[in-house]
Amino acid sequence: MVIGGDTMHGFLKGNALLACCALGVASPSLAATQGSAGATSTGTVGISATVPGRVQISGLSDIVFGTVDPAVAAANSENVCVWSNTSGKGYTVTATGSGASNAFALSDGTNSLAYAVEWAGSSGQSAGTALVSGTALGGLSTTAANPTCSSGPVATASLIVRMTAANLQAAVASSYTGTLTLVVAPQ
């Protein structure tokens, strides 16, 4: 889209973040037993291990809108991998932008261009639940078989970014960039 002879670009950069939280579970009480001397001897060893709740988001790519037409709303989506090891494979996702007060906004250094973020708990989606900057969206679950989706489904969620025609029309013609940060946590 050409506005006043200049081009307008939207550029979003995703960051893969890993969140973890330790379980507040007390170590189990075990007690090794010693064998006695004889024709055979038997001893036992208690073994314990705690696997903390973990999640991982991967498979993120930068989102490039290129030159957009201010008369038409723009949208872009991508498939990502989210893995969770909780018993229900649940997670939350929290997004923050690089605008003022973590707003979802691109910038050219002086001017800003607002955008919206949506999240879907399955891949291949072009629409999802709207995210509010800094507010966790919960109730999500994943089908990822491992932290990077190297086996099983290669993607488990969709990230959608939108710019309304009104916001495009209100923006000064320029090249805009920004960073969208996504934090996932076990649930």
Added chain:
Amino acid sequence: MPRHFPSAAHGRRTGRGAARRLIVGALGAICSILPSASHASAADKVRISALSDLSFGIITNFAADSVRSESLCLYAKSPPLDQYRITASGSGPGGSFDLTSGSDNLPYEVQWSASAGQSVGVPLMANQPLTAQQATASVDDCSKGAATTASLVVVVRSAAVSAASSGSYTGTLTLLVAPE
């Protein structure tokens, strides 16, 4: 009432039979006390002690295998080689090496070394004896000589950790030692 005595001929046959049985019995007795590397005798004695629980704590590195090992006292008096066999069984189904957390499980591997201070050993299969292990303890509680003479190694593979649900896992590993 007249008593019936065996005839002289019958007595000679009986005597030869008894002699044969005596010879066979003597040979059997001799064979039974001959030292054997593969069969333990009633006098053989073994003991496993100085065992401690193994705790992995919170596994934070999902990308690397988690390993815990301990040195223990393994005594075997089984002349002439003082060898033993060891059989491990876990508390999972069928004696499998599995830790559990409710309905979730976390598999692990077991290794054995016939010397102390080792962090790598020979893999043990659940319920399958590892044979021809050499004992070096001089007394059954290792109160003299080396305090420990063997190593137990437990490994939780990174793939197993990544595949496991979060939780606190426990299990019991039983070690049965027998002379050879």
